[in-house]
Amino acid sequence: MALAVGIDLGTTNTVIAAVRNGVAATIPGPQGRRLIPSIVSFLPSGARLVGPAGTERRLMDPANTIYSVKRLIGRAWESPEVQQARPKLPFELREGPKGGTVIAARGETFSLPEISAFILGHAKAVAEAHVGEPVGRAVITVPANFNDLQRAATKTAGRIAGLEVLRILNEPTAAALAYGPQDKAHERIAVYDLGGGTFDVTLLDLAGNVFEVLATAGDTALGGDDVDLIVAERMADDLLAKHRFDARAEPTAFGKLRILAEHVKRELSTQEEHVVSVDDIVPGLGGTRVAWQFRMTRSDLEWAALTLIERTFKVCGHALEAAGCEPAELDRIILVGGATRMPMVARKVEQFFGRAPVVRINPDEVVALGAAIQAALLDKTKQRAGMVEHPRIAEESVVEPLPATDEARPPSEPPPGLPVVSKKDPRPPSPRPPPVAQVVARAPFLSPRPTKPLVFEIPETRAVLPRTTQLGAAVARGGAPSQRPAPPPLPSGPPRRSPPSGPPPLLSFEAPPALAPSAPRPAPLLIDVTPLSLGVETVGGFCDRLIDANTPVPCDRTRTFTTASSGQTTVTVRVAQGESKRFEENTFLGEVELSGLTPAPRGETKIAVTFVIDPDGILDVKARDDSTGREQTARLQLVGAQTSPAEVEEMRARHAAHPIGESAGVLPARRPIAGEA
Amino acid sequence: MATTDALTLFLQSLPKRSYYEILRVPRTAKAREVKSAFHGFSLLYHPDRHVGASDEVVRLAAEIYKRGVEAYACLSRPPLRERYDRALEDGKLRLDASAVAEDLPAPPPPMRTLETIATTPRGKQHALKADRLIAIGKLDDARVQLVSACQCEPYNGELAERLQALYEALALEPL
Numbered sequence: 138m139a140l141a142v143g144i145d146l147g148t149t150n151t152v153i154a155a156v157r158n159g160v161a162a163t164i165p166g167p168q169g170r171r172l173i174p175s176i177v178s179f180l181p182s183g184a185r186l187v188g189p190a191g192t193e194r195r196l197m198d199p200a201n202t203i204y205s206v207k208r209l210i211g212r213a214w215e216s217p218e219v220q221q222a223r224p225k226l227p228f229e230l231r232e233g234p235k236g237g238t239v240i241a242a243r244g245e246t247f248s249l250p251e252i253s254a255f256i257l258g259h260a261k262a263v264a265e266a267h268v269g270e271p272v273g274r275a276v277i278t279v280p281a282n283f284n285d286l287q288r289a290a291t292k293t294a295g296r297i298a299g300l301e302v303l304r305i306l307n308e309p310t311a312a313a314l315a316y317g318p319q320d321k322a323h324e325r326i327a328v329y330d331l332g333g334g335t336f337d338v339t340l341l342d343l344a345g346n347v348f349e350v351l352a353t354a355g356d357t358a359l360g361g362d363d364v365d366l367i368v369a370e371r372m373a374d375d376l377l378a379k380h381r382f383d384a385r386a387e388p389t390a391f392g393k394l395r396i397l398a399e400h401v402k403r404e405l406s407t408q409e410e411h412v413v414s415v416d417d418i419v420p421g422l423g424g425t426r427v428a429w430q431f432r433m434t435r436s437d438l439e440w441a442a443l444t445l446i447e448r449t450f451k452v453c454g455h456a457l458e459a460a461g462c463e464p465a466e467l468d469r470i471i472l473v474g475g476a477t478r479m480p481m482v483a484r485k486v487e488q489f490f491g492r493a494p495v496v497r498i499n500p501d502e503v504v505a506l507g508a509a510i511q512a513a514l515l516d517k518t519k520q521r522a523g524m525v526e527h528p529r530i531a532e533e534s535v536v537e538p539l540p541a542t543d544e545a546r547p548p549s550e551p552p553p554g555l556p557v558v559s560k561k562d563p564r565p566p567s568p569r570p571p572p573v574a575q576v577v578a579r580a581p582f583l584s585p586r587p588t589k590p591l592v593f594e595i596p597e598t599r600a601v602l603p604r605t606t607q608l609g610a611a612v613a614r615g616g617a618p619s620q621r622p623a624p625p626p627l628p629s630g631p632p633r634r635s636p637p638s639g640p641p642p643l644l645s646f647e648a649p650p651a652l653a654p655s656a657p658r659p660a661p662l663l664i665d666v667t668p669l670s671l672g673v674e675t676v677g678g679f680c681d682r683l684i685d686a687n688t689p690v691p692c693d694r695t696r697t698f699t700t701a702s703s704g705q706t707t708v709t710v711r712v713a714q715g716e717s718k719r720f721e722e723n724t725f726l727g728e729v730e731l732s733g734l735t736p737a738p739r740g741e742t743k744i745a746v747t748f749v750i751d752p753d754g755i756l757d758v759k760a761r762d763d764s765t766g767r768e769q770t771a772r773l774q775l776v777g778a779q780t781s782p783a784e785v786e787e788m789r790a791r792h793a794a795h796p797i798g799e800s801a802g803v804l805p806a807r808r809p810i811a812g813e814a
Numbered sequence: 815m816a817t818t819d820a821l822t823l824f825l826q827s828l829p830k831r832s833y834y835e836i837l838r839v840p841r842t843a844k845a846r847e848v849k850s851a852f853h854g855f856s857l858l859y860h861p862d863r864h865v866g867a868s869d870e871v872v873r874l875a876a877e878i879y880k881r882g883v884e885a886y887a888c889l890s891r892p893p894l895r896e897r898y899d900r901a902l903e904d905g906k907l908r909l910d911a912s913a914v915a916e917d918l919p920a921p922p923p924p925m926r927t928l929e930t931i932a933t934t935p936r937g938k939q940h941a942l943k944a945d946r947l948i949a950i951g952k953l954d955d956a957r958v959q960l961v962s963a964c965q966c967e968p969y970n971g972e973l974a975e976r977l978q979a980l981y982e983a984l985a986l987e988p989l
Contacts, residue, residue, distance in 0.1 A: 347853040515865050662863060664856050676983040685887065691861065691876055692883040749880075752861065 139273025143508025311507030
């Protein structure tokens with residue numbers, strides 16, 4: 138039977154996970170990588186390279202290497218997001234059919250969902266190769282603040298990749314599901330999710346096995362990439378001052394700086410200061426290259442990123458206001474997303490909420506793990522609802538609060554293609570799995586506390602394990618890593634399950650050793666909400682709200698519309714999402730056209746239009762003629778989204794036939810088959 | 815198909831139930847009780863709790879659940895709940911479609927009548943007629959009058975703006 142998986146389709150990285158034998162685990166690629174870069178590169182032959190193989194081509198062939206599609210997906214061509222991003226991206230964007238956006242590469246054009254589908258298809262193939270069974274269904278996560286069009290486009294991407302999309306799930310909600318309930322009967326938590334390209338904050342009430350989302354808020358253009366950009370700008374300034382070289386004028390040079398900037402940012406999460414020496418950016422006399430050194434301290438970075446981080450707390454404020462609660466009322470703050478590794482984020486979060494945040498599960502993987510749990514819950518072939526246990530999280534994804542010593546977190550690998558000499562790292566760069574996976578895998582071996590249990594599942598009985606919040610607090614208060622905090626005190630209490638002897642199986646799906654029998658924890662139920670208000674346009678350009686933001690989904694609302702003139706046979710209703718009172722300031726979703734009305738004097742025909750938001754957060758419209766009682770055809774003409782089943786089928790065929798490039802063993806499982814469709 | 819029958823019966827009974835009766839809480843229930851009642855309701859009727867059941871059961875559960883959401887969205891927001899309580903006194907079981915959030919956009923401030931905006935005697939005459947026509951909903955006739963008023967006062971920006979708004983209103987399919 139086809140496996141149901143959870144996929145975190147990220148701006149910078151994609152992670153795929155599945156629940157097997159009651160354990161949720163992320164699925165590594167052939168080289169042990171758990172993060173698949175969300176990059177698609179098209180070779181001169183037209184074949185595609187996805188993931189790690191595509192990364193290397195970002196510098197070699199920027200015009201045909203597509204990244205950050207998530208920032209554009211579901212956006213109309215005319216939207217400010219697309220128009221602002223266009224000059225900054227090295228690849229070509231064009232206006233597509235129905236006002237949508239398409240990407241041109243190697244003489245072909247691809248819609249944005251098609252590009253995402255390449256990434257999803259790659260993730261699917263990675264999972265199939267590793268697990269050895271077909272992957273047919275998936276829960277795909279999106280930022281909580283995604284609107285209807287963005288969600289619909291993501292769902293389309295899943296379908297194009299040949300997946301049955303069980304659910305479009307909000308990332309912070311997925312993270313909350315992965316963390317699961319604490320031992321308290323009722324608690325209120327916040328999920329602070331700072332990813333590569335988006336920021337979300339979600340507040341939830343956990344009562345027993347019910348996860349109720351109270352409010353969610355976000356900024357779809359705020360993430361770790363923006364920090365990279367700030368650092369790259371600093372570097373460009375430095376180059377200009379030292380070598381009179383304007384990197385901003387050369388896209389390739391600036392592209393290199395961005396990759397270098399990300400490296401510096403990562404390093405500064407563990408070190409106080411970092412120096413990079415590069416000699417292939419600045420052109421010198423006679424075709425030589427000038428060596429350039431750049432030094433940055435952590436406080437430099439923190440000053441530079443301060444305004445960005447402050448912006449997240451404004452968003453947090455909105456969410457708290459919508460939920461009607463105070464920061465102090467929250468029992469747990471969970472950090473999600475790679476950008477929360479910056480020490481200043483944890484510090485600022487603690488300042489804002491007055492409570493140390495928790496990082497128990499790898500912040501890069503937690504969303505995919507939560508999605509995998511939801512996929513297992515929605516997998517009707519496997520189980521009947523209510524009979525499922527809450528899966529545990531595989532031990533390799535469980536981090537103790539990030540170890541802050543230099544040994545515990547090896548310096549990250551220098552980006553490929555750049556001869557970087559790091560002063561702090563005397564070892565030559567060697568091919569290794571990415572730093573993130575390594576931290577997770579290595580921490581247990583390097584830990585000075587060998588007796589610490591590696592299995593960190595949520596306790597079934599109360600007061601057996603210490604509250605993780607306290608552990609989180611210990612490290613977050615540990616301050617600068619250089620001062621090497623004392624190891625958190627070993628949990629006292631009765632001797633507990635000892636860790637499995639020998640190294641833990643890094644890449645295995647096997648359940649941890651049998652645990653003391655306990656009552657199965659009942660399956661969780663997620664009550665998620667719609668992030669944005671839904672409204673229709675009224676006379677004078679106002680937006681008449683039908684469904685409020687933060688209303689649980691699925692939900693619906695019926696409104697009666699009438700004809701304005703006698704004999705009128707069609708009525709058009711314009712629909713938008715957003716919080717503004719002015720219709721124009723909200724995101725225009727499309728028009729509902731009610732046609733084929735029976736001609737009647739004005740005002741006599743009454744059409745009841747029902748707006749339904751489904752559990753995916755996607756809008757559906759139904760209409761009924763109240764005077765005749767018959768179902769009316771309601772056509773929702775979406776902006777730039779080609780979602781008719783026929784079109785999806787066509788793109789799916791094209792996707793399946795598209796050749797996969799040769800890529801040095803990154804994906805050995807599948808080779809293009811001639812004529813495959 | 816006992817489940818289907820039970821769900822169908824419950825769904826059919828919903829139009830006769832108040833929001834309190836749908837969630838099974840007393841009129842005096844506190845916010846916390848409403849919340850926990852909604853959690854109980856969700857565990858019974860949320861479509862995700864019926865994964866693997868027949869399509870008909872899933873559809874019925876979803877229909878019921880959406881009514882529960884409507885009830886909860888109203889009862890969990892104090893200003894809406896207050897309004898609903900008043901409506902309930904009048905025998906209305908559902909809050910009308912126009913009732914949304916507490917921070918419902920304030921209705922646009924009552925516009926100044928066109929007559930007060932117009933400054934010349936002739937302009938005022940046309941504007942007054944336009945006011946009256948708008949009041950009875952004859953927008954197109956009002957437009958004719960307002961155009962005349964604007965012709966009397968080409969310098970009157972506010973009048974021109976109102977004409978523009980009227981054009982926009984006419985271009986829209988009235989709701």
